[in-house]
Amino acid sequence: MLLRFRVANMRSLRDEQELSFVPPPGEESGAASTLTLSDGKDLAVFPVLGIFGGNASGKSNVIAAMSKMRDAVVSSYGEWTSYDGIPREPFALDPKCAAESTFYEADFVLDDGVRWTYGFELSDRRVDAEWLHAYPHGRRQVWFDRDVSRERVFEFRGDRLQDRALLARTTRSNALLLTRAANDNHPQLTPLHRWFVDNLWDITPEAERLQREAFTIEQLLEEENRERIEELLRVADLGISEARAEVRSGQRPTVQLLHSTGEGEPVALDWTRESFGTRSWFAMLGPVLTALDRGAVLLIDELDASLHPKFAAEVVRLFQTPSVNTHRAQLVFTSHAPSLLSLPRGGRLLDPGQIWLTEKDAGGGTELYPLADVEPGEEEDLTDSYLAGAFGGVPRMTPGKIGRSLRLKDALRDAEEADES
Structure with missing residues (x-):
């Protein structure tokens, strides 16, 4: 299961943003399932997260970032070349970001209950950094750490990882070590690579x-x-x-x-x-x-784009129902539909910790935050409050603004034409 995803300097996601399936502290949720980790501790994990926001606020870029991380892990060894460079899309509204690396990191748990953290940083021509950490007993184990700023680029702690010298010697500067290892069916790293192959499927209903x-x-x-x-x-x-x-x-x-x-x-x-x-x-x-x-992680961009809101709600319910979702599959979707925030007869389809909002800051960067941070009331109608702008994540537009702007533009044009005549 996916626990957390982090990204920075990818499209509108300039500063580091985090999407978390773990309920915030103090939030009791009937939607979360209990995951037993390898150290014996139980962890609550959401099966569904919904990302809401206005047009061009960056919510689709969160889905794209997760898909891009998967693509990198799956294809960096075979498809990235020194001639074409590394495919990435740094934040375009700040020229300095082109020279800065793009950052991805995922926390996930495999079937044996072991939690892993894997991440990397990419520039145009090389992998600047890459790391893999495990938590089999609750404490962090560093399996490998890669940093091009050091004289010794690859560091391996202890003797946990097999074929360390071979991996360090044969991993190209423009390829991920994890992908390189899986290409030779490395017994320890291939299951981690396989997790990315089997997860983070990105679909768009209209495409x-x-x-x-x-x-x-x-x-x-x-x-x-x-x-x-x-x-x-x-x-x-x-x-x-x-x-x-x-x-x-x-x-x-x-x-x-x-x-x-x-x-x-x-x-x-x-x-x-x-x-x-x-x-x-x-x-x-x-x-x-x-x-x-x-039991895969499915990414759906614009879930409500070509589906009636009731159909979209049914997709959410399939993942939220334990008797149906017996393999702990997870869903991340984006939507414009505020009807997915509340049920027609009262109640909530999603808990505040499952609802994430996107807004643009003054510099054009996307800010991603959970509705739980706003602390809505237990009986508050989330749909009404969202549409009223109480939580952010909606266009700052008063009713009739577009029409008034068009009428003003027409009036100015008529006045200019009158002056010319």
Whole structure:
């Protein structure tokens, strides 16, 4: 499970920002699950975090940063070259940031209960720093530490890590040691590399929908998955009673959804005639169910972009329900929809510690903070307070401001034209 993620100098995330799945001190949450660590201690961890904020506030960049860290771990050894340099996007509004490194760090727990901290810093042509720490007994163990500012770049504490000299000698300056080790199936480091391969999947409902539709269709071909997908289509109240998938050699997989008519046999519509919302919901089901089955961390940017708020809330509930989420999968999503903050009949879909807000500071940098820091009242309507701007994270705009600005611009233009005539 992912505990914390930190990033700095990536797109609008100029200063170091942290996203935490661990409830803040003093917050009792029924949404958090209990994770037993290898040292015997229990730790509460949220299964879902939602990031809310105005347009261009940087919430999508948090998702992008997590995905970029995964990409670096997965591909630095095979795809990064000295000719092309290291792919990164430093903060663009301050020229000094181009010369500063981009920072990533993740705290996570593997299946054996051991907590790990792994991170690195990247410049345009090299890995400036990289580190790996373990906490098998509650205290930090430094497995390796890399720093190009030292004469001896790689340091290994004790004799925990196998093949230390070989790894130090064969890891390129523009590749991560973790990726290099996994390339040779290093017995100790490959499971850590595998965690990144199997987690931090980034999807956007409105992008790559055809690929996700095809993926969900393939899931339909398996009996167990077909029953679950059909059930989720039925409970979404789309009038769908059955889904039929077909895969032909050399062709794109196809699907037909059978719609109940109330009388007689269900009617199958051509896939192109299905509504955008139905297709978006269908395309979401494959990745969501796969993440739940594998206990993965799923990243969804703009969850509500092409889904009705009720559908988006159902995705959240799938991860929040222990009887469904039996493998401790986690979800991070961004949204504009304040309806995801409160339930229609009162209550809250997410606890304050699960709600994160983004705002731009005076220099254009994104600030990321949990709603728990604002300390909302226990009975406070989070939707109303959020829309009123009590928590931040919403555009600073009074009703009618855009219209008034347009009318003023038109009036000024008319006055200029009158003066010229």
